[in-house]
Amino acid sequence: MIQEKEYLRDRVVTYAxxxxxxxxxxxxxxxxxxxNCTNFASQCVLAGxxxxxxxxxxxxxxxxxxxxxxxWTGVEFFYNxxxxxxxxxxxxxxxxxxxxxxxxIIQLQNEDEVFYHTxxxxxxxxxxxxICANSVDSLDRPLSSYTYKALRVIHIDxxxxxxxxxxxxxxxxxxxxxxxEGM
Numbered sequence: 655m656i657q658e659k660e661y662l663r664d665r666v667v668t669y670a671x672x673x674x675x676x677x678x679x680x681x682x683x684x685x686x687x688x689x690n691c692t693n694f695a696s697q698c699v700l701a702g703x704x705x706x707x708x709x710x711x712x713x714x715x716x717x718x719x720x721x722x723x724x725x726w727t728g729v730e731f732f733y734n735x736x737x738x739x740x741x742x743x744x745x746x747x748x749x750x751x752x753x754x755x756x757x758x759i760i761q762l763q764n765e766d767e768v769f770y771h772t773x774x775x776x777x778x779x780x781x782x783x784x785i786c787a788n789s790v791d792s793l794d795r796p797l798s799s800y801t802y803k804a805l806r807v808i809h810i811d812x813x814x815x816x817x818x819x820x821x822x823x824x825x826x827x828x829x830x831x832x833x834x835e836g837m
Contacts, residue, residue: 655817661744661810662702663757665824669701670694670774670786672828674793680830682719684727685789694788695759695772696726697827699736699744702757703813704823707735707743714743729761729769736808746810754783754807762802769806773797 673694677683681697684690696716700706706715707723714725714735725735736759739745746758754760754775760783762771773785776794783797 658812666698666702666757667776670698670776674786675791690788692732692772693727695774698774701827703744705743705813705815742814744810744813746808749807749809759808761806763804765803
């Protein structure tokens with residue numbers, strides 16, 4: 655039976671701040687071969703959801719560097735999954751920047767109108783949004799310090815899960831017991 659649960663934004667922020675400047679050994683690092691920003695954002699969203707979608711081709715999952723969904727590491731694939739997912743896993747929608755919340759995702763567009771970078775919102779003040787990211791490692795960096803043509807905000811509305819598989823992955827993600835495949 656599929657049910658919905660809350661997306662735990664505080665866990666997203668905790669994870670993002672811990673791994674913005676260092677890498678979690680549970681995951682392969684894609685720097686130098688396309689970038690690590692969406693991989694990092696996916697890890698953060700996983701920390702807040704603890705549910706992956708193992709649907710071949712169109713899901714959102716990571717088992718190893720060679721056994722992962724395109725949506726785990728690809729900017730457009732991530733966006734498409736999060737904004738159209740009707741099955742298990744996190745789901746969301748595009749919102750105006752004024753509706754952004756901590757734990758949401760921002761993607762930046764370049765002059766060629768290609769969305770190329772994925773950021774995790776870790777703090778919002780009256781005057782600024784702060785993000786964490788990989789590729790160009792950033793810990794609570796002001797969004798205003800970036801140069802981009804446009805942006806889109808993916809608001810994570812919640813998480814769908816199969817009641818037969820209830821797992822709280824947060825502690826093992828935050829503090830992995832041993833190094834894994836990702837090294």
